[in-house]
Amino acid sequence: MSELQAERPAAEVTPPRRTGAIAWAGGQLREPFVQLFASQLLTGGVAFVANILMVRALAPAHRGEVALMLQVVYLATQFMLLGTERSFVASYHEITPAAAVRAYGKLLIVPCAAGIALAAGFEMVAPGHYNPGLLVIGLITLYTLVEVAGLATRAIAIAAGRVGDFLICRVVEALLLLGLLVVLFVANTTTPALWIVAYLIAGLVPTTVYIVLWLRRPAPDGSALPDRNRLVRKEGLALFPAAISNMAMLRSDRLALPALASTSALGLYAAVATMTELLAWPIRAYADSRLGKWRRDHQNGGLPTRPILLAVGLYCVVVTPIAAGGLYLLIVPVFGQDYAPAKAVIVPLVAAAGLYAISRVTLGLLIAKGRGSLVSAAEITGFVVSFVAYLTLIPAFGILGAAYGSLVGYGSCLLFALVANRLTGEPR
Secondary structure (H helix, E strand, O other): OOHHHHHOOHHHHOOOHHHHHHHHHHHHHOOHHHHHHHHHHHHHHHHHHHHHHHHHHOOHHHHHHHHHHHHHHHHHHHHHHOOHHHHHHHHOOOOOHHHHHHHHHHHHHHHHHHHHHHHHHHHHHOOOOOOOOHHHHHHHHHHHHHHHHHHHHHHHHHHHOOHHHHHHHHHHHHHHHHHHHHHHHHOOOOOHHHHHHHHHHHHHHHHHHHHHHHHHOOOOOOOOOOOOHHHHHHHHHHHHHHHHHHHHHHHHHHHHHHHHOOHHHHHHHHHHHHHHHHHHHHHHHHHHHHHHHHHHHHHOOOOOHHHHHHHHHHHHHHHHHHHHHHHHHHHHHHHOHHHHHHHHHHHHHHHHHHHHHHHHHHHHHHHHOOOHHHHHHHHHHHHHHHHHHHHHHHHHHOHHHHHHHHHHHHHHHHHHHHHHHHHOOOOO
8 A cells, every 4th residue: 555545544445335326336337138128128118008008099990000110110120221220230330420320321212112102102003992191291201300310310429329318318308209199199189190290390300419429529630440330231131031020020910919819918918918028128138239349349259159049048047937937926906807717828928028038148159250141040939839739729719829829939040040150150
């Protein structure tokens, strides 16, 4: 110990434990994957409140129209992005915000122009029975562009190390959306298109502001990265089937249940499935936030596959039993006695969520290795297996068949990904 340290009071030499704990907590809150998870929770909470407001304000048919338009937007968004989100993060690790915006903007010019042209062509040639009109098509197109920009800013924020900006952007969007939806609710608005306008405005304003701020942020000398858009496009196209298959794998059970069982069965199933999906959110955020680092580690020959998978597996082993027990005890007090039959699907759905969480990291490691085609193959395998399981099990076992179909499908996706990781490089 130096003389200077010896003369200081003990409180100055050793910070209080409380201060150290606060500093540790603050550091954890600044972790990119924690901020990404927070943005996901915020989005889920806003969607929950928005659903309540719309259900109370709109007739079932009009609520269905809003839901249909939103689903069209989300699907069209994936076609415009062409799988580039994760490939961009992996390829442009530690890029400056302005350079990232320009690079992603170049990637989106052609797909977005093609999407606008297709929308205009559909409006002109579609038969009247299938044509919702210029207003609806225009709103869907504009909101799709806003969603594309919003998802692009997520990838840009991760690549540029500006996830805190993205979280603030999502907070502003959530507050705007809730405010606009409350206004529509109080005004007793029953026009579905106006509810879509609320989503459009809420997404457009903060996204535009942050894009402008990032473009105006000066870049340090020598910080430019080489143009890697060709690689991003190539890997993105390889990952595009994965994006579509993942969406289908996660949602086909909701489509199969009302068709093969009943809408009441869907209600029971969705009450549990919506909650168990939350288990995978922090792991997915973690995988997305680490893609660039994993790519760099792989290129340097030091990607520690086995410790990463063991850590995620440990998370699932610890968290899933707690989640299952909590859901089992709370489902009736929270949702009511009518939802008691949903207890039967808690265990298989929690287990399925755990397998899905591990698969997100396993597939992320494949993306880091530049194996996008294997990622798509894994997602397609999971979708096909789960869909066949739904068709086979739901008619005989109802919601339990859907739960075990998810378990089998997600497990198949994970098994494929684990084998692919093993074949593409020995775990360390």
